[in-house]
Structure formats: structure tokens, C-alpha cells
Amino acid sequence: MSLLRIAWRSIQQRALASALTAFTVGLGVALVVAVLVIHGVIDQSFRRGSQGYDLIIGAKGSPLQLVLNTVFHLSQPIETIPYTYLEEFTLGRFAPAVEVAIPVCTGHDYRGFSVVATVPDAFERLTYLDGREYAFAEGANFRSENYFDAVIGSTVAKRLRMKLGDTFTPVATVGEPGGEEGHEAFTVVGILQHTGTPNDRALFVNLEGFYRCEAHQHGASFEEKVLAGEGLESPGEPDAKPESGEMHAEHGDHDSDADEHEHAHEHDHESHRALSAILLVTDIDRQPQLAMSLPTVVNDEAVAQAVMPSRVIAELFDGIVGNVQLLLLVLAVMVVVVAGVGILVSIYNSMNDRRHEIAVIRALGARRTTVMSIILVESILLSLGGGVLGVLIGHGLTGLLAPTIAEQTGVLVSPFSFQWAELILVPGLIVLATLVGYLPALSAYRTDVAKALASTP
Amino acid sequence: MPLLSDRPDGSSSNEVLLLKGIRKSFREPDGGRLPILAIDDYHVEAGEQVVIVGRSGCGKTTLLHVISGISRPDAGRVKIDGWDITVFTEAECDTFRAERIGYVFQTFNLLPGFTALENVLLAMKFGRRRPDKARGRHLLERVGLGHRMTHRPTMLSVGEQQRVAVARALANQPRLLLADEPTANVDSGNQQQVVDLLRETCREENVALLMVTHAPEVAEQFDRVDQLEQINRAVVTR
Numbered sequence: 274m275s276l277l278r279i280a281w282r283s284i285q286q287r288a289l290a291s292a293l294t295a296f297t298v299g300l301g302v303a304l305v306v307a308v309l310v311i312h313g314v315i316d317q318s319f320r321r322g323s324q325g326y327d328l329i330i331g332a333k334g335s336p337l338q339l340v341l342n343t344v345f346h347l348s349q350p351i352e353t354i355p356y357t358y359l360e361e362f363t364l365g366r367f368a369p370a371v372e373v374a375i376p377v378c379t380g381h382d383y384r385g386f387s388v389v390a391t392v393p394d395a396f397e398r399l400t401y402l403d404g405r406e407y408a409f410a411e412g413a414n415f416r417s418e419n420y421f422d423a424v425i426g427s428t429v430a431k432r433l434r435m436k437l438g439d440t441f442t443p444v445a446t447v448g449e450p451g452g453e454e455g456h457e458a459f460t461v462v463g464i465l466q467h468t469g470t471p472n473d474r475a476l477f478v479n480l481e482g483f484y485r486c487e488a489h490q491h492g493a494s495f496e497e498k499v500l501a502g503e504g505l506e507s508p509g510e511p512d513a514k515p516e517s518g519e520m521h522a523e524h525g526d527h528d529s530d531a532d533e534h535e536h537a538h539e540h541d542h543e544s545h546r547a548l549s550a551i552l553l554v555t556d557i558d559r560q561p562q563l564a565m566s567l568p569t570v571v572n573d574e575a576v577a578q579a580v581m582p583s584r585v586i587a588e589l590f591d592g593i594v595g596n597v598q599l600l601l602l603v604l605a606v607m608v609v610v611v612a613g614v615g616i617l618v619s620i621y622n623s624m625n626d627r628r629h630e631i632a633v634i635r636a637l638g639a640r641r642t643t644v645m646s647i648i649l650v651e652s653i654l655l656s657l658g659g660g661v662l663g664v665l666i667g668h669g670l671t672g673l674l675a676p677t678i679a680e681q682t683g684v685l686v687s688p689f690s691f692q693w694a695e696l697i698l699v700p701g702l703i704v705l706a707t708l709v710g711y712l713p714a715l716s717a718y719r720t721d722v723a724k725a726l727a728s729t730p
Numbered sequence: 731m732p733l734l735s736d737r738p739d740g741s742s743s744n745e746v747l748l749l750k751g752i753r754k755s756f757r758e759p760d761g762g763r764l765p766i767l768a769i770d771d772y773h774v775e776a777g778e779q780v781v782i783v784g785r786s787g788c789g790k791t792t793l794l795h796v797i798s799g800i801s802r803p804d805a806g807r808v809k810i811d812g813w814d815i816t817v818f819t820e821a822e823c824d825t826f827r828a829e830r831i832g833y834v835f836q837t838f839n840l841l842p843g844f845t846a847l848e849n850v851l852l853a854m855k856f857g858r859r860r861p862d863k864a865r866g867r868h869l870l871e872r873v874g875l876g877h878r879m880t881h882r883p884t885m886l887s888v889g890e891q892q893r894v895a896v897a898r899a900l901a902n903q904p905r906l907l908l909a910d911e912p913t914a915n916v917d918s919g920n921q922q923q924v925v926d927l928l929r930e931t932c933r934e935e936n937v938a939l940l941m942v943t944h945a946p947e948v949a950e951q952f953d954r955v956d957q958l959e960q961i962n963r964a965v966v967t968r
Binding site for chain 1: 791792795798800801820821824825827828829833835839841842843844848852853855856857898902
């Protein structure tokens with residue numbers, strides 16, 4: 274018969290009080306687990322959001338704003354970079370160091386969700402969540418030649434109840450007055466499967482179609498004009514805002530329209546087109562030196578900045594979100610400590626009833642240290658039992674809340690998302706139980722056997 | 731710590747208990763001392779069955795506590811199997827008690843959370859030998875409770891509880907079994923059964939039995955009956 278069994282029997286004997294005490298610890302632990310799991314998942318999804326590419330090339334300015342805008346579809350684009358700069362990464366001097374270069378235009382939204390203009394390669398050559406390939410729940414990726422096709426993220430589809438064949442017209446969030454005017458309607462041809470990344474909350478339109486909208490034609494891009502101080506001066510100017518009928522005519526034949534005139538027109542305008550960012554996958558395996566020096570070279574030049582999103586996100590997360598998590602963790606740990614004090618009170622209160630029992634065990638030959646150990650083991654058992662209960666409740670709770678969290682934030686929380694930090698709970702609870710069990714254990718240690726045996730059991 | 735079979739002097743003495751110059755007193759509320767035990771010389775031989783008779787409050791239980799090492803005497807020596815337990819550390823004394831002394835309490839003192847068998851095995855836990863489940867079962871069968879091994883004390887009758895207590899006291903094959911008024915809480919029908927059981931099992935296990943009681947009908951069954959008033963001078967002086 275081990276001390277463990279003796280302690281367990283003692284717990285069984287006071288089943289209700291023991292269960293309630295363990296439950297209190299369980300609630301505290303559940304809180305810790307929930308904080309850890311949710312934080313871990315948010316941490317992952319923050320960091321994962323950028324894992325499909327290594328570098329973001331964007332206009333000089335705040336790296337954080339560039340990352341927030343490009344990766345998380347938050348905030349506004351800083352400025353733009355010339356479209357021609359893209360060629361430096363596809364054909365020009367940086368091309369050897371680059372595996373994939375994806376142009377991106379932001380600054381528009383549709384009913385609260387960001388609209389991102391990009392190329393089909395964004396879903397064919399980029400990955401997410403450590404190498405997972407984008408897949409479509411419905412439909413398929415848009416094709417380059419179908420200018421006014423779009424794909425949408427899963428959250429957008431769900432929240433806006435959009436389906437294949439639906440159309441939407443992006444609205445500029447910066448620089449372009451006049452709302453939908455000057456924009457073509459894009460047709461949904463694909464709905465992405467849920468990725469757990471910010472892309473679930475965005476709509477992706479064909480970059481070429483985006484440029485072909487009247488609002489983005491005629492010389493410099495509208496963003497460029499605005500940033501140059503032109504756009505705001507004459508929002509209703511006829512040559513900046515042509516008849517909408519003209520636009521719809523263009524929309525009507527966009528699928529087949531690839532004549533030479535169009536191409537010449539394209540080239541003519543390419544030099545005036547602008548991009549919010551270029552997403553780069555560098556060829557670190559084949560050109561390690563070149564790839565590693567790329568950010569420095571880009572940053573040394575006047576055109577753009579190169580930002581490593583993972584670094585910016587890590588700084589953001591550790592600096593802000595990490596502190597919030599720390600605060601929540603401190604609160605949760607305090608709850609566990611209060612629950613630990615509950616164990617102390619519970620066992621200590623039971624000591625008066627158990628003094629006779631302890632005396633009997635001592636009379637049978639148990640040492641003082643043995644009865645002390647029995648009480649400590651009992652405290653540890655209650656604490657660990659509560660801990661196991663708490664882990665189950667914590668994960669169960671996260672599982673229950675997962676659909677709501679996914680719905681509201683686009684972050685997928687799995688009830689089985691185990692965090693390594695949870696392992697600290699085991700030694701943590703043992704230390705706590707030993708501390709809170711010490712006082713009643715000392716009381717058991719000091720039991721006067723002869724006196725306690727004389728008392729009525 | 732002595733081994734189970736050892737005697738300190740290696741002699742083959744037959745003496746299992748020797749009390750020499752024992753003095754024990756308790757502090758009174760006024761700060762004075764109330765003498766409880768004053769025993770100059772007392773001994774029990776191996777396998778002997780002795781009953782000490784005395785009225786309530788004359789120090790019978792205190793005497794058993796001193797013999798078992800639960801309480802320390804103010805002065806004097808307590809020798810069990812030749813070992814002076816008054817010089818042992820408390821921890822040594824505890825282990826020695828577990829291995830060489832069995833104790834049957836007036837109120838049985840079975841642990842309510844444990845089954846009959848577990849109560850017997852619990853006593854084996856604190857010695858240096860491994861708990862022997864087979865012996866635990868054998869003892870319970872011997873006291874007529876083979877069919878009650880998994881019953882908790884609350885599911886047993888008073889007589890059955892005392893029988894479990896006897897089995898528990900014999901669990902470690904002690905040299906001396908101390909029984910503190912073992913029939914006091916048992917109805918008259920079971921009283922004789924308990925006495926018989928104690929005497930028979932002690933004989934079978936070659937264990938010396940020292941029983942204290944205030945019941946003359948129990949005492950008269952023993953060959954050796956000692957009056958506490960005669961061996962304990964503290965009773966006279968009180």
C-alpha cells in the first residue's frame with residue numbers, strides 16, 4: 274500500500290469537499306489553458322500570415338504599416354511604387370535572387386472587407402501555413418486573361434453570403450472620391466477554402482482588371498495622383514472620371530479583348546501604373562548571398578523598402594500582444610493561486626477531523642515525515658486532478674468557442690491546439706500544491722499521538 | 731536500527747518486555763506535575779499472556795503508550811526484546827513499533843476509508859518488510875473474516891471490526907501485542923470471542939500478549955493477572 278493510495282483513500286473519504294476543491298483549481302487552470310491556447314493560435318496565425326513569402330517590397334515609410342496593409346489587410350497603403358519596379362525582380366538585376374514575385378494593389382474594400390488586386394500566381398505559387406497550397410472550396414482561381422474575375426476568402430463568402438457568379442464593385446478607401454464610380458464590377462469565380470490566415474477576410478481581384486478600371490487609368494494611378502496632391506483637387510474632373518457607360522462597354526468584352534491596340538495601350542500605361550507592394554519568395558537555396566543581401570540593396574536605393582514581415586510581426590507581437598498575454602496569464606495564474614489557497618483551507622479544515630486517524634497511523638508505526646508526506650501527496654493529487662480537469666475544461670471551452678472565434682476573427686482555434694507552455698503547469702501545480710499543503714502537513718507532523726488517540730474518533 | 735531477529739546483546743533471553751524505573755507525569759493546569767506511572771520493575775516473557783487490571787483513570791492506557799513508544803517516559807528504561815527504546819530517536823522508535831509491537835485499541839481505530847484487508851496491509855506499510863497480501867488474507871481468514879475482506883469498517887459489525895483490529899495488530903508478526911480494553915466496546919456476546927481470538931492467535935503466532943482491562947470476568951481467564959495498583963506506585967501516591 275503506497276502513500277499515493279493512502280492519500281487517494283483520504284481524498285475519496287471526503288469526496289465532495291475534494292471534488293469541489295479540485296474543481297476550483299480546475300477552473301483556474303482552464304483559464305490558463307484557454308489563454309495559452311488562444312494566444313498560441315493567434316501568435317501562429319499572426320506569424321503564419323506572412324509565411325508564404327519572405328520579403329515585402331513597398332514604398333518607403335513605416336515597415337509596420339506596410340506589413341499590416343499587405344499581410345493583414347489592415348490600415349492603409351503607405352504610398353505606391355512604380356509598376357515597372359516589378360521588372361527588377363522578374364527580369365532585372367534582382368531576378369536571380371527571386372523565385373516568385375507577386376504584385377499587389379490595396380486600398381479598396383467591399384462592405385468592410387479589403388479588396389486586393391493581384392495575379393493568379395498569388396494562389397498558385399505562394400503557400401500558407403508552412404507550405405500548404407491554396408485550395409478552392411468552390412470554383413477555381415481567376416485567370417490572367419479574365420480581367421474582371423475575382424476569388425474571395427472563406428470568411429467573406431460566409432459573412433457576405435456571396436457565391437460563385439456574384440459580382441461586387443470595390444470601393445476606394447483612400448484617395449479616390451466618388452465611391453464605386455470608375456470601378457468595374459468583378460465576378461466571383463472562386464471561393465478559397467478556409468486557411469486561418471487574414472486572406473480569409475479579403476477579396477482578390479485580377480490586377481489587370483483593376484488597372485483597367487477607369488478610376489485607375491489615364492496617366493498616373495489615382496493613388497499616385499492623390500499622393501502627388503492632384504486627385505483631391507478635382508474629383509469630378511471629366512478626364513479623370515469618364516462616362517460609366519464607357520467602362521461597362523469595356524467590361525462587356527474583357528474576356529476576349531486582347532488585341533494589339535490593347536497591348537500597346539497597356540505598355541503605354543505600364544509606366545504610369547503603381548503597386549502597393551511586391552511579395553517576394555527569395556531563392557535562398559540557389560542564391561543565398563544574393564537573396565540575403567537583397568533587403569539591404571533595396572533599402573539603400575531611393576525607390577522602395579524591403580521588409581521581412583516575420584521580423585516586423587514578431588516585434589509587433591512580442592511588443593504589444595505579448596504583453597497583453599502576459600497580463601492575462603498573470604491574472605489566470607493568480608486564479609490558480611487562489612484555488613491553491615482553497616486546497617490549503619480545505620485540507621487544513623479537515624485536519625481536526627483527521628487528527629485521530631493520523632494518530633492511529635502513527636501508532637501503527639508511521640513516522641512523522643510519513644504522515645506529512647501523505648498530506649502533501651494528497652494536496653498534490655488534488656492539485657493535479659484539478660489541473661487535468663482544467664486542461665480538459667480549457668480545451669473544451671476553446672473548442673466550444675472556436676466557431677465564434679473563427680466567425681469573428683477568421684482565426685481557426687482547434688480544441689486540440691496543444692501549447693508547450695501547458696507542460697509548465699505540471700511542475701507549477703506540484704510546487705503550488707507543496708507550498709499550500711505544507712501548513713496542513715506540518716499540522717499532521719505535529720500531531721500529539723497519545724492525545725489524539727484519547728479523543729473520540 | 732536493529733534487525734527483526736536481533737537482540738542487542740545477542741543473548742537468547744526469553745524476556746520480551748522489561749520496564750525499569752519508569753516515571754511518567756502530566757503537567758497540570760496550575761503548573762504542577764501529576765504523577766501517572768511509577769513502576770520500578772516489570773517484565774513479560776516471550777509468548778506469555780498477561781492481563782493488567784486497574785480501575786479507570788489509573789494509567790493503564792498511558793502505560794501501554796509508554797511501552798509502545800507512543801509516549802516517552804520522564805525517566806526509566808523500556809526494553810522490548812532487549813532493546814532500550816527510550817534511547818531510540820523518534821523515527822527509530824516508530825519503525826521499531828511497527829515491526830515488533832502490535833496494538834489493539836479499545837475503539838478498534840480502523841481507518842474508515844480502507845477495506846478490512848487494506849487496514850491489515852496498512853500496518854505492514856510502516857515496517858521494513860514488504861507488505862504481504864497473502865499474510866493479510868490469511869490473518870483475516872484466521873479471524874473468521876475471509877468473506878469480509880473488501881468490506882469497509884462501516885459495513886462491519888462491532889465484533890467484526892475488533893477482529894479486523896486483531897488481524898491488523900498481528901500483521902507484522904510482532905513480539906508483543908498490547909491490547910487496551912479490547913472488550914470494552916464490544917457487546918457481551920462478542921466479548922468472549924474477542925478474548926479467545928486474541929489469546930489463540932497470540933499463542934499460534936508465539937506473540938506475548940499484554941492486555942489491560944477493568945473487567946474481572948476477562949481478567950480471571952488469564953494465568954497471570956497483575957493489579958496496576960500493585961505495580962504502579964503512582965496510583966497509591968495520588
